[in-house]
Amino acid sequence: MLKIENLHAGIEEKEILKGINLEIKAGEVHAIMGPNGSGKSTLASVLAGRDQFEVTEGSVSFMGKDLLDMAPEERAREGMFLAFQYPVEIPGVSTTNFIKTAVNETRKHRGEEPLDAVSFLKLMKEKMKLVQIDQALLSRSLNEGFSGGEKKRNEIFQMAMLEPKLAILDETDSGLDIDALRIVANGVNQYRNSENAFLLVTHYQRLLDYIVPDYVHVLYNGRIVRSGTKELALELEAKGYDFIKNEVDAISQD
Amino acid sequence: MSNLIHTRLEENFRASNPAQGPLSDFSARSWADFQTYGIPPVKHEEWKYARVSALFRDDLQLPISIPAVTAADIDAHRLPGHETATELVFINGHFVPSLSTIRHAETDLMIAPLSEAAAGADAAFIAANLGHSAAYHPDGIQALNGAFAGAGVFIRARRGKQIEQPVYIYLISDSRTGFIFSQPRSLVHVEAGAALQIAEHYITLGGQESFTNEVFELVAEQNALVDYYKIQHEGSTANHVGTTHIRQTGKCVTNAVTISLSGALVRNNLNMIMESEHGESHMYGLSLLNGKTLVDNHTIVDNVKPHCFSNELYKAIMDEESTGVFNGKIFVRKDAQKTNAYQSNKNILVGERSAANTKPQLEIFADDVKCSHGCTIGRLDEESLFYLRARGLSEQNARSLLLHAFAVDILDKIKWEPLRQHVDALISERLQFEI
Ligand SMILES: Nc1ncnc2c1ncn2[C@@H]1O[C@H](COP(=O)(O)OP(=O)(O)OP(=O)(O)O)[C@@H](O)[C@H]1O
Numbered sequence: 195m196l197k198i199e200n201l202h203a204g205i206e207e208k209e210i211l212k213g214i215n216l217e218i219k220a221g222e223v224h225a226i227m228g229p230n231g232s233g234k235s236t237l238a239s240v241l242a243g244r245d246q247f248e249v250t251e252g253s254v255s256f257m258g259k260d261l262l263d264m265a266p267e268e269r270a271r272e273g274m275f276l277a278f279q280y281p282v283e284i285p286g287v288s289t290t291n292f293i294k295t296a297v298n299e300t301r302k303h304r305g306e307e308p309l310d311a312v313s314f315l316k317l318m319k320e321k322m323k324l325v326q327i328d329q330a331l332l333s334r335s336l337n338e339g340f341s342g343g344e345k346k347r348n349e350i351f352q353m354a355m356l357e358p359k360l361a362i363l364d365e366t367d368s369g370l371d372i373d374a375l376r377i378v379a380n381g382v383n384q385y386r387n388s389e390n391a392f393l394l395v396t397h398y399q400r401l402l403d404y405i406v407p408d409y410v411h412v413l414y415n416g417r418i419v420r421s422g423t424k425e426l427a428l429e430l431e432a433k434g435y436d437f438i439k440n441e442v443d444a445i446s447q448d
Numbered sequence: 449m450s451n452l453i454h455t456r457l458e459e460n461f462r463a464s465n466p467a468q469g470p471l472s473d474f475s476a477r478s479w480a481d482f483q484t485y486g487i488p489p490v491k492h493e494e495w496k497y498a499r500v501s502a503l504f505r506d507d508l509q510l511p512i513s514i515p516a517v518t519a520a521d522i523d524a525h526r527l528p529g530h531e532t533a534t535e536l537v538f539i540n541g542h543f544v545p546s547l548s549t550i551r552h553a554e555t556d557l558m559i560a561p562l563s564e565a566a567a568g569a570d571a572a573f574i575a576a577n578l579g580h581s582a583a584y585h586p587d588g589i590q591a592l593n594g595a596f597a598g599a600g601v602f603i604r605a606r607r608g609k610q611i612e613q614p615v616y617i618y619l620i621s622d623s624r625t626g627f628i629f630s631q632p633r634s635l636v637h638v639e640a641g642a643a644l645q646i647a648e649h650y651i652t653l654g655g656q657e658s659f660t661n662e663v664f665e666l667v668a669e670q671n672a673l674v675d676y677y678k679i680q681h682e683g684s685t686a687n688h689v690g691t692t693h694i695r696q697t698g699k700c701v702t703n704a705v706t707i708s709l710s711g712a713l714v715r716n717n718l719n720m721i722m723e724s725e726h727g728e729s730h731m732y733g734l735s736l737l738n739g740k741t742l743v744d745n746h747t748i749v750d751n752v753k754p755h756c757f758s759n760e761l762y763k764a765i766m767d768e769e770s771t772g773v774f775n776g777k778i779f780v781r782k783d784a785q786k787t788n789a790y791q792s793n794k795n796i797l798v799g800e801r802s803a804a805n806t807k808p809q810l811e812i813f814a815d816d817v818k819c820s821h822g823c824t825i826g827r828l829d830e831e832s833l834f835y836l837r838a839r840g841l842s843e844q845n846a847r848s849l850l851l852h853a854f855a856v857d858i859l860d861k862i863k864w865e866p867l868r869q870h871v872d873a874l875i876s877e878r879l880q881f882e883i
């Protein structure tokens with residue numbers, strides 16, 4: 195589904211991603227962990243198409259197409275979804291304001307008829323129940339005055355509405371209380387199937403208790419320095435990143 | 449201004465203002481002021497963006513007679529809800545009763561040509577209030593309108609009447625035969641306890657240039673409630689200079705919303721004169737500009753008496769090569785203690801060659817007041833754009849959604865729902881939101 199090869203990207207003169215290789219197949223859940231500032235959000239942003247970052251080398255294919263060639267909205271319509279680590283606040287625009295347009299532009303892209311008001315409302319209701327989000331929240335200015343947890347839950351609601359093929363969740367677990375974490379994880383698990391895939395960026399093993407990943411990768415200094423199964427996350431939780439950092443730094447000094 | 453145009457103005461003035469009659473003194477004084485001040489030159493501090501002197505060209509046509517405009521010509525321009533509203537029509541600066549329809553009861557609203565009203569029961573009121581705005585605009589363009597005030601309209605909302613249906617004023621310039629000059633004049637008296645909504649709507653017939661020089665004065669008494677709307681959507685060849693002068697002579701609430709969607713050179717003066725304690729005024733503006741349109745909003749809040757509250761929010765979106773100007777003056781006189789005056793001006797530049805100029809001017813002579821002002825000039829927020837596009841919205845739709853969101857809090861200040869919907873539709877159409 196997604197194939198990243200030797201991806202280098204940065205901002206101005208600064209290289210942040212220094213040769214990322216990663217393949218995600220349909221039905222898989224991958225987790226990316228790594229110390230602060232290692233490049234996890236940058237990777238997510240580059241995949242979603244934020245043009246602030248410049249790709250200097252490498253390639254990414256998504257569903258067999260050249261991802262880097264597409265505008266952000268095309269990527270979204272092709273089935274890529276990014277739940278932002280820091281969702282923006284947009285005064286005057288509510289979720290209900292734009293999600294219908296988002297859904298219908300995506301449907302149009304796929305050659306489907308736009309949803310009429312009745313079917314759209316039905317879809318909304320269903321997904322609201324899934325992530326236990328309140329109508330009132332969706333009618334308010336986007337993220338303005340939302341609590342940290344409400345912002346994250348709203349991201350997952352939108353994911354559920356858009357039914358992406360690949361969902362990248364950038365620290366969606368941060369700032370969630372235990373109940374909200376369970377609700378979000380539950381939403382992901384119900385939606386998870388053999389046709390779609392997830393890339394979870396997280397700092398906490400806790401999330402992976404709820405959403406069990408097939409693979410865990412460690413991103414450090416712009417590279418994936420270690421990949422393994424969910425046991426790797428447990429090891430990191432116990433030992434911290436130092437043992438990996440030391441190993442990597444030792445090698446790069448040779 | 450050339451001698452030619454000056455001579456023609458003078459001829460026009462002599463012809464339209466008989467030496468006798470209730471307004472002849474006022475007109476004569478205004479004409480004398482016009483002679484003294486002249487048209488503001490480009491170097492005039494208050495007129496450096498709105499270069500109005502350039503409009504007094506030799507091909508400017510003065511309205512000699514009222515052209516043959518029919519009700520059908522107006523039909524395409526009527527505001528929604530007109531079926532139950534009072535519709536007053538000006539053609540080339542002349543109030544035309546035969547094209548106007550008064551749908552309010554005579555017991556609620558008194559409407560008459562200004563020259564007639566000045567000879568009747570309202571004579572004393574008119575003598576005391578007509579031209580009150582002149583002191584705030586010592587310039588020839590304001591005075592020139594006064595010289596032709598006899599063609600205007602007088603409106604009185606009667607004491608205690610809660611008037612639900614609005615008064616729509618259509619100010620029509622018939623430019624089908626050339627570059628026409630119109631000078632409408634209105635004086636409105638909202639008596640104690642009355643509530644009134646007025647919307648002014650500017651229309652240019654024909655594709656040639658037009659130039660409207662308007663003065664609208666309103667006096668609101670104790671416990672009055674006034675909602676005033678000014679809607680400019682005339683097309684790119686319409687020039688406009690207008691003064692809206694609202695005077696609170698009793699404790700009351702007045703709201704003004706100025707919407708500018710098109711035009712060539714547009715200058716809106718809005719004055720709120722707070723002459724009574726505990727008065728409350730709100731002033732809102734929205735400009736959505738493209739092409740080479742220039743809209744210059746000059747506002748004045750004059751706090752004469754203590755304990756008044758005023759709130760001002762002007763927003764503007766400039767596309768293409770358009771220019772937005774905002775100048776906000778707040779005067780707090782020595783006696784006006786405990787004044788609360790807020791002012792904010794927010795601009796989004798969309799066009800690469802668009803511009804915004806903003807200048808707050810606070811002159812405070814009392815020591816116990818709360819005044820604040822702020823302004824922003826920026827581009828659309830890239831983060832927000834990316835967020836919406838990452839959810840699948842086209843760049844165009846994301847932009848238009850964000851711009852609409854920027855505009856919406858001003859739109860919501862239009863309390864007359866048919867009018868709000870109308871303006872919202874115009875804005876949405878301009879922003880080209882599509883699915
Ligand atoms: N717009 C930017 N301008 C300059 N530097 C940036 C920019 N965005 C990211 N960086 C830098 O790139 C590096 C990687 O940042 P990124 O946000 O990808 O880290 P992260 O792994 O997501 O960290 P965290 O766990 O704290 O979220 C950091 O050093 C960061 O300061």
Ligand SMILES: [Mg+2]
Pocket residue numbers: 234235236279364
């Ligand atoms: Mg991050």
